[in-house]
Amino acid sequence: QVQLQQSGAELVKPGSSVKISCKASGYTFTSYDMHWIKQQPGNGLEWIGWIYPGNGNTKYNQKFNGKATLTADKSSSTAYMQLSSLTSEDSAVYFCARVRLGNFDYWGQGVMVTVSS
């Protein structure tokens, strides 16, 4: 069965960076786009960008250019998102999600990132 297992919660200091992971299993990792989505407490969903693990192509929401960097390791079927120059506005839950038939058919459990000194 398809599973997206994300890394654990992070408490990080302002100005630092964090890298979170999303390990895929149960399907061919290189055949599907992997997207990342942000959700601030009590708020809606915000699309960050996607990566196609097959060739490493990426596309970002302009708002996250320079903030988020998406990578993928085919050998471990793991997608990564690095967030840099963190501020309190980056405190949120971050989801990875696979796209199939034009919708996010599987989601990770989410990673809570808290930016605090």
Added chain:
Amino acid sequence: QFVLTQPNSVSTNLGSTVKLSCKRSTGNIGSNYVNWYQQHEGRSPTTMIYRDDKRPDGVPDRFSGSIDRSSNSALLTINNVQTEDEADYFCQSYSSGIIFGGGTKRTV
């Protein structure tokens, strides 16, 4: 880039029918598929409707999706509302990127 606008909240009674709307600001609602997601508190979203009106396996047939061209909106209809339907509902479409509506909190 268009905006998808959803009502902040809607309250319904058990057993009733509710229609959740998702209005596209510019351009034709039928130009790009709309998906609907349900999110319970503290959980990841799950797909209830994809490509306007398709229901994934395992989603009860009480849930249906449609397009209302007169209001340039997508609609998620829930018949015979149950307590487990109390959740947040997000619509989603795409343009040059992925666009989410702000979400509707549905309370029973």
